[in-house]
Amino acid sequence: MTNPPTTDPPHSPSEPPPVAPDRRSGGIRRWVPMLILIAAGAYALIAAPAGPIDVDAGESFGFSSALPALVTLVLVFFTGNVVVSLFLGIASAGFVIRDPNLIDRFLLPSIGSESFALILVVYLWALGGLIGIWTRTGGAQHFATWAGGKIVRGPRTARLFAWLVGIIFHQGGTISTILAGTTVRPVTDREKVSHEELTYIVDSTASPIATVIPLNAWPLYVAGLVAGTTPLFVTEQEAVTFFFRSIVFNFYGVFAVTMTLLFALDLLPVIGGRMRAARERARTTGQLNRPGSAPIAAEELSRLRIPEGYRTGLADFALPLVVLILTALTGVVGPLVDAIAAGDLELFLGGIDVPIAEAFGLAILSAIALALIKGMPLSEVIDGFVDGCKGVTIGALVLALAVTLGDISGILGTANFIVDTTQSFFSPVFLPATLLAICMGVAFSIGSSWGTYAVIFPIAMPLAYAIQPDPTYVSLCFGAVLGGAVFGDQCSPISDTTILTSLASGADVMDHVLTQIPLATAAAALSAIASTAIALVVV
16 A cells, blocks of 8 residues: 655754755865775776786785775765765775776675675565564554563663663674664663664674674684684684683673673763763754764654554564574574583584574564454555665665675785784784784774684784793784774674664664774773783783
């Protein structure tokens, strides 16, 4: 059915009027992005290797390898426009490889991959469709009302609730951010918690907690990268055991999760000017996003259109979420039972196979079935699902460009270039902190913690063992790599978790990045100090 036209509601006297577009960005500022692209292109044409280039080699082309990522990062902070920055960053890669046909060379292979299709269909369309159905059933709003009466008693307890949900969904990565953000957003919105606060809590309890409570696939993945690189972990089982022993030295993960808890409880003395302004804005005006911001969650994901006569209940929200979680847990419980019976932890870690697509699919079907059983017309349910899919369109576009840039960074050897240019700064005492900083930079540039692990771990572990074979020292370096890559992934504006966290929480990507970086950087600084202090004793 066709939805009736809607009009914007009148503005409350207590709310500021809409902010007009800023016209001061004209003149030379308008041309800066193109000037940056031209300068990067000119450098690449002069400095990059001449002639045919094998873009599948993954070898470093010197500073030219970093140009696409660098152009994107400079522009995204200069303009605040993620789409334009990603597009121009990808365009700069054409100068490096001497091929302007970036659609065939990079874009189509990246967005035509199975991994991107999974993200698009499951994490975006299924998530958006589910939220769209909730706008018809009122399930999320009803949950907010229930939680507000039973659990939450204000902004502080709402943030604490968000932190607890993030800890519960400790698998890490996209699934954690989506589940946590979707679950707690109705509650925090009700209590006037700004979306900048919410995205920080959700993002900072996703990947960081996955490395502190690693009952997931992370230990086995890392073990596959480091097994055999030093005598301390010759086999994958020994590497998995070393991972768990090194958790205590993963200072960034510990500090990030702890600082997020203190932030939720209003116990951090300093939270950064942007975050404080966001908090005060939400409490005093009720505006959950900055005026003039561009949240990537569209209006279709938040505007309620409950059909007349439909009786909203807690089950409208809880049933699909419970179905999703229980279905996902089937891939964990089976291997856990087998591992307990055999007394083999590696059997559990190696057997984890979470059926994400099936979990989201059954959650959608359960939400539709419940709405139909309660009397909602099928056309209304489908309209809600379709509206939800429309609402994630900008998120899909941003993610497609980010995935493409990530593939370009891998092909051009961006991470290898960063490692090669910084390895001369290695020092026994400062090696853990140096590895932390390198991983922060690499992951921030390529938007992937696991991609950073694949490059750094095989280099860092033999280097650490060669400098000081003491297991404690190697554990320090191990924990530094774990935490540094998580920082970069968490804070990078081109990371899929950053984008999806903003989507699930209804925030502007760059508002999330800029308000989170000071807090995450403080946790990273404390981590560097702690690892250096212990290295002084060990070395």
